[in-house]
Amino acid sequence: MTLGERDDEVDLLIDAWSRRLPDVDLTPLDVMSRLRRAAGRLARLRSAAFRSAGLEAWEFDVLAALRREEPPHELSPAQLVSATMIGSAAMTNRIDKLVARELVDRRPHPRDGRAVLVRLRAEGIERADAAMTTLAWREAEELGALSRADQATLARLLRPLARHPG
Helix, strand or coil, rough: CCCCHHHHHHHHHHHHHHHHHCCCCCCCHHHHHHHHHHHHHHHHHHHHHHCCCCCCHHHHHHHHHHHHHCCCCEEEEEHHHHHCCCHHHHHHHHHHHHHHHCEEEEEECCCCCEEHHHHHHHHHHHHHHHHHHHHHHHHHHHHCCHHHHHHHHHHHHHHHHHHHCC
């Protein structure tokens, strides 16, 4: 592909760095720079979808973890920590805020008097469902430039990268 046929920012970035560092293989930038740009777009799209349901991203994460559970949609704080991959102190703070907003309730654990369960309230269900519905619609719209087959191929190709988060 000649420079005249290349027109996106990543191609121009790679061309510029190739002139400065001719001995460095910049091929990974072709993928990773585009993934970074796509991730930025996705973050903005997700934030907008959550805002449309009156939620912050962290609120959606907790509510979604509960919503994915079978009724009565409840988990222990430790299970929520595991599901959302945040620390215990942060989860306690998040649960407190969600209780104050009346999106979840705390209730005593029926088998362990020292423990509690966090249960999704009707308002939490409505907001989580609204956010997920909007998110799915907006993500489908974003992916509209790709055929279903290309979307499946892209998901398959990204799967190994997503398995190694750090």
